Amino acid sequence: MKRLFTLFIMLGLGSLAIGQTNVYFKINQMLAGSAFAYSSPTANNLNDAFEFTRLEYYISEIKLTYDGGQDTTLADTYILVRGDQAVNELLGSFNFTTLESVTFGIGVDGSKNHSDPSTYVGGHPLSFQMPSMHWGWAAGYRFAALEGNSGTGMSQTWQLHALGDKNYDYTTVSTAGTMVGSDLIIALDANYEKIFKDITVNSTLNYHGEDQQAPMALGNFQTEVFSEGSATVGLEEKVAATFNMSPNPSNGQVNVIMENSNTSSSSIIVSDITGRKVLEQSLNSSGHNELNIKHTGIYIVSLTENGQVVYTQKLIVK
Numbered sequence: 001m002k003r004l005f006t007l008f009i010m011l012g013l014g015s016l017a018i019g020q021t022n023v024y025f026k027i028n029q030m031l032a033g034s035a036f037a038y039s040s041p042t043a044n045n046l047n048d049a050f051e052f053t054r055l056e057y058y059i060s061e062i063k064l065t066y067d068g069g070q071d072t073t074l075a076d077t078y079i080l081v082r083g084d085q086a087v088n089e090l091l092g093s094f095n096f097t098t099l100e101s102v103t104f105g106i107g108v109d110g111s112k113n114h115s116d117p118s119t120y121v122g123g124h125p126l127s128f129q130m131p132s133m134h135w136g137w138a139a140g141y142r143f144a145a146l147e148g149n150s151g152t153g154m155s156q157t158w159q160l161h162a163l164g165d166k167n168y169d170y171t172t173v174s175t176a177g178t179m180v181g182s183d184l185i186i187a188l189d190a191n192y193e194k195i196f197k198d199i200t201v202n203s204t205l206n207y208h209g210e211d212q213q214a215p216m217a218l219g220n221f222q223t224e225v226f227s228e229g230s231a232t233v234g235l236e237e238k239v240a241a242t243f244n245m246s247p248n249p250s251n252g253q254v255n256v257i258m259e260n261s262n263t264s265s266s267s268i269i270v271s272d273i274t275g276r277k278v279l280e281q282s283l284n285s286s287g288h289n290e291l292n293i294k295h296t297g298i299y300i301v302s303l304t305e306n307g308q309v310v311y312t313q314k315l316i317v318k
Contacts, residue, residue: 023094023177025062025079025102026187027087028229032300033191034314036083041154041298041316042193048201049298051154054147055083055192056133057221058125060112061170063103066096078108080125080133083192091186102186103172106221107143110165114140135163139210143167143218146195153318156203162218164210171222178231189229195220245301249316254291258283258303269302270315293317 029036031052032043041051059079065071074091081087107113112126117134120127126141128134133142146160177184197220199205199213207213244257256268266283270291278299281289293299299315 020093020095022183023064023091024183024185025087025089025091026185026229026231027081028187028189029081029083029087030189030191032193032314034300036190036192038084039149039154040314042314043298044193044196044201045198046196046200048150048196049152049154050148050150050158050196050201052083052146052148052192054131054145055081056129056142056146057081057106057144058108058133058141059104059106060109061103061105062091064091064094064096064099065101065103066099069100070096075111078112078125080129094184099175099177099184099186101172101174102188103170105168105170106218107163107168108141109168113165113168114138135161135208139163140165144195144221146217148201150201150205151203158201158203158205159208160205160213160217161208162210162214163208164214167210167215167218169218169222171226173226173228175228180231185231187229187231189227190225191227192225194224197224243303243313245313245315248314249318250293252293252296252317254293254301254315256289256291256301258287258289265305267304269304271300271302272297 031037031040038053039051041049043049059081060077061073061075062077063071063073077091079087079089108126114137115126116137117126117128131145133145135142140163142161142163144160144162146162148158150156150158173188175186175188177186195217199216205213246255248254258266268281268283268289268291269277270279270293271277279291279293281291283289291301296317299317301313301315
């Protein structure tokens with residue numbers, strides 16, 4: 001993700017409870033509850049199977065609401081989110097007692113949407129990008145550039161580039177944030193399969209503009225995608241380094257190997273994309289399990305320890 005262009009603002013002149021605090025904005029990029037990855041098949045609520053090969057979108061006008069409804073908007077802060085790059089940006093140093101919510105626009109607000117990318121220094125989110133995020137002076141920036149594959153064997157391609165001043169709007173997530181050391185982390189989960197709620201994803205999805213599927217996709221960004229998340233995902237990252245499932249895609253016979261796990265309290269649960277459990281096994285003392293899944297489809301394989309899910313991974317059965 002391009003560097004955040006931030007206006008540092010000092011909040012509050014009165015009595016302070018936590019003093020001056022660095023505030024970070026973090027997005028846990030996800031796909032159906034798992035860590036996001038390109039070319040990772042998922043499905044929407046219409047059961048359309050698809051994967052992303054490009055996912056980029058803008059965030060602007062971040063507003064912090066705190067201490068009984070007071071708020072401050074970071075009017076000159078822009079983030080270009082890319083699916084394969086971490087989002088954990090310093091918003092600035094602030095003085096307030098209790099954070100209540102964070103609000104932000106999906107896309108580029110009207111004050112900057114028709115600006116010239118050449119007027120920004122290289123590295124600024126609104127400068128020239130490769131591939132391009134600018135549609136032209138009249139139309140403005142691409143609010144979201146989404147591309148991928150779909151269908152059986154992911155053999156169909158699709159694209160949706162959504163833009164347009166009339167489609168710019170906001171999402172609000174209620175959160176108090178999480179103190180990590182002396183920093184306040186505003187952590188949000190972004191489940192990107194929800195971008196396509198009620199949108200057919202197949203080879204007929206091929207549109208660049210501000211009409212057709214664009215308003216619905218941006219509307220889903222605003223109402224469906226974001227929720228309060230965890231400020232720490234270190235456990236999942238550690239588990240990922242020792243969890244191996246192969247082959248994937250599979251014909252239904254899958255080997256799962258888990259190193260350094262507490263096998264006495266660990267289980268493997270396989271669920272279909274509707275959340276229905278289709279298989280559950282205790283993790284063998286060797287850390288090696290064989291799964292046999294009878295039907296083709298997309299599944300979620302979860303590792304649990306002491307009844308808590310600590311890692312999930314998608315499995316495709318052909």
